[in-house]
Amino acid sequence: xxxxxxxxxxxxxxxxxxxxxxxxxxxxxxxxxxxxxxxxxxxxxxxxxxxxxxxxxxxxxxxxxxxxxxxxxxxxxxxxxxxxxxxxxxxxxxxxxxxxxxxxxxxxxxxxxxxxxxxxxxxxxxxxxxxxxxxxxxxxxxxxxxxxxxxxxxxxxxxxxxxxxxxxxxxxxxxxxxxxxxxxxxxxxxxxxxxxxxxxxxxxxxxxxxxxxxxxxxxxxxxxxxxxxxxxxxxxxxxxxxxxxxxxxxxxxxxxxxxxxxxxxxxxxxxxxxxxxxxxxxxxxxxxxxxxxxxxxxxxxxxxxxxxxxxxxxxxxxxxxxxxxxxxxxxxxxxxxxxxxxxxxxxxxxxxxxxxxxxxxxxxxxxxxxxxxxxxxxxxxxxxxxxxxxxxxxxxxxxxxxxxxxxxxxxxxxxxxxxxxxxxxxxxxxxxxxxxxxxxxxxxxxxxxxxxxxxxxxxxxxxxxxxxxxxxxxxxxxxxxxxxxxxxxxxxxxxxxxxxxxxxxxxxxxxxxxxxxxxxxxxxxxxxxxxxxxxxxxxxxxxxxxxxxxxxxxxxxxxxxxxxxxxxxxxxxxxxxxxxxxxxxxxxxxxxxxxxxx
Numbered sequence: 373x374x375x376x377x378x379x380x381x382x383x384x385x386x387x388x389x390x391x392x393x394x395x396x397x398x399x400x401x402x403x404x405x406x407x408x409x410x411x412x413x414x415x416x417x418x419x420x421x422x423x424x425x426x427x428x429x430x431x432x433x434x435x436x437x438x439x440x441x442x443x444x445x446x447x448x449x450x451x452x453x454x455x456x457x458x459x460x461x462x463x464x465x466x467x468x469x470x471x472x473x474x475x476x477x478x479x480x481x482x483x484x485x486x487x488x489x490x491x492x493x494x495x496x497x498x499x500x501x502x503x504x505x506x507x508x509x510x511x512x513x514x515x516x517x518x519x520x521x522x523x524x525x526x527x528x529x530x531x532x533x534x535x536x537x538x539x540x541x542x543x544x545x546x547x548x549x550x551x552x553x554x555x556x557x558x559x560x561x562x563x564x565x566x567x568x569x570x571x572x573x574x575x576x577x578x579x580x581x582x583x584x585x586x587x588x589x590x591x592x593x594x595x596x597x598x599x600x601x602x603x604x605x606x607x608x609x610x611x612x613x614x615x616x617x618x619x620x621x622x623x624x625x626x627x628x629x630x631x632x633x634x635x636x637x638x639x640x641x642x643x644x645x646x647x648x649x650x651x652x653x654x655x656x657x658x659x660x661x662x663x664x665x666x667x668x669x670x671x672x673x674x675x676x677x678x679x680x681x682x683x684x685x686x687x688x689x690x691x692x693x694x695x696x697x698x699x700x701x702x703x704x705x706x707x708x709x710x711x712x713x714x715x716x717x718x719x720x721x722x723x724x725x726x727x728x729x730x731x732x733x734x735x736x737x738x739x740x741x742x743x744x745x746x747x748x749x750x751x752x753x754x755x756x757x758x759x760x761x762x763x764x765x766x767x768x769x770x771x772x773x774x775x776x777x778x779x780x781x782x783x784x785x786x787x788x789x790x791x792x793x794x795x796x797x798x799x800x801x802x803x804x805x806x807x808x809x810x811x812x813x814x815x816x817x818x819x820x821x822x823x824x825x826x827x828x829x830x831x832x833x834x835x836x837x838x839x840x841x842x843x844x845x846x847x848x849x850x851x852x853x854x855x856x857x858x859x860x861x862x863x864x865x866x867x868x869x870x871x872x873x874x875x876x877x878x879x880x881x882x883x884x885x886x887x888x889x890x891x892x893x894x895x896x897x898x899x900x901x902x903x904x905x906x907x908x909x910x911x912x913x914x915x916x917x918x919x920x921x922x923x924x925x926x927x928x929x930x931x932x933x934x935x936x937x938x939x940x941x942x943x944x945x946x947x948x949x950x951x952x953x954x955x956x957x958x959x960x961x962x963x964x965x966x967x968x969x970x
Contacts, residue, residue: 386703394706398482407478414475421467422537424460429676431457437669479525487518490709497713512588517705520698527691535684542677561649573693576634583627590620646682723801728755729886729917735785745771747940758918760928763937769921773889807880811892813872815864821856827883839881845874891921925962
């Protein structure tokens with residue numbers, strides 16, 4: 373799989389054609405009958421608005437001709453024309469708003485569908501992708517992509533299509549009413565304007581792309597620094613972080629200034645083209661009035677047509693640039709959705725059926741790139757037993773839990789739960805049958821109640837309070853002013869390491885699966901709290917299979933079996949007493965830890 377850093381440099385972007393093909397799936401979702409109806413209604417209202425818009429100048433011109441008659445004017449006819457003109461203006465506004473009203477749901481549903489698809493897909497991608505990801509860049513890419521969809525649909529439906537339809541209609545009306553030359557000059561002016569806008573905007577894209585990269589880079593650095601707030605404080609690195617952020621913002625500043633300068637060039641050229649078109653057509657109309665080929669009212673009609681066409685064209689440069697950028701942003705978001713996960717369910721994968729909870733590793737080898745972590749590893753965790761995995765740092769202990777969860781697949785060998793190969797079952801059913809307390813405990817920025825109940829949504833307060841008691845967090849929660857409604861802060865920063873671990877243990881206990889995995893689950897706890905939790909876990913170990921990955925050997929002396937890893941292989945295994953008697957690696961680790969505790 374490609375490195376996720378591609379998404380911080382705008383390298384991976386779908387082509388505009390592919391992007392539009394992807395967009396259509398969200399604009400007209402399969403099986404949805406409401407969206408096509410809304411699109412048809414919007415087109416009907418667009419057509420009515422265009423017809424009224426084209427007819428309005430003629431009413432205005434007629435009113436001018438009637439007024440020019442002075443005392444001979446037919447007042448009844450004048451009031452009728454003026455009233456019709458006012459109704460036509462109102463009708464134009466009404467049909468425009470009706471078009472926006474019926475189409476708004478189409479645009480917002482597409483934005484919602486695409487953003488949800490991207491969000492869900494991010495969760496489906498493999499751990500490898502998320503270890504390499506830059507969170508700020510990813511979230512910004514999805515956010516910009518969603519906004520790009522809204523902009524593209526809204527401006528295409530409300531700006532581009534109406535202008536094209538009106539230009540075509542006005543061209544025909546001018547040709548029929550005032551002659552081919554008026555239509556030719558009007559259409560030619562617009563075409564030159566469009567060609568110029570496209571050509572000049574193309575070279576601006578590179579500048580905008582650099583600006584986006586700088587923006588994303590600054591956002592990523594800011595989020596990364598704030599997420600690691602405590603680390604910044606530990607090392608007194610506020611100035612260093614500020615300098616890194618300022619350097620990123622300096623790149624954005626320079627790119628933004630260049631982008632603004634190029635925009636001025638575009639606007640000046642566009643203004644010159646429009647001014648030249650106005651000069652030619654208004655001059656032609658003036659000569660025709662002088663030669664009595666046109667009335668004053670006809671002059672007003674031509675002038676009104678020009679204003680109706682060219683006023684929207686003043687925004688065409690902005691709209692084109694933004695639509696082009698929207699296509700880039702959407703293409704980038706859809707490229708994320710196209711990213712393929714490393715771990716996928718087989719076509720005929722079935723749900724895991726856990727009846728006893730037996731875990732078996734058969735000849736498992738695993739590598740991170742060229743680095744071999746596990747080498748031909750085989751062991752069994754019998755149902756209802758507590759098995760501990762210990763060993764020096766880097767021996768591959770935590771990798772075992774990730775393989776059981778299928779965050780990775782082994783390079784060779786297979787893992788079985790109740791004789792069912794993990795490669796053959798669905799990932800969802802596998803993970804729903806395992807409760808885990810990870811080494812790095814992270815909380816959601818929500819209440820303690822929410823974080824505990826995350827493993828089992830809809831849990832009752834009695835269930836939540838029960839597992840809180842089992843994990844020895846109940847007294848701490850009772851002393852809080854808001855109790856279970858206390859918000860834990862970003863990533864649980866308001867809680868200590870031990871408090872977060874106890875919440876995580878309560879969350880795992882609430883799930884009450886057949887299999888528990890504790891990855892350094894009590895590393896941040898004091899000895900007294902650790903002993904209390906161990907008593908609670910012992911009650912579960914009689915009926916649940918428990919795999920404990922531990923650094924502190926004192927936490928696993930009661931295990932049915934202790935597996936000692938060294939360099940990705942099993943160095944020795946047995947009970948605590950048996951391993952001490954062997955006087956091997958385990959005994960050495962035990963003596964070293966005992967000396968430190970003394």
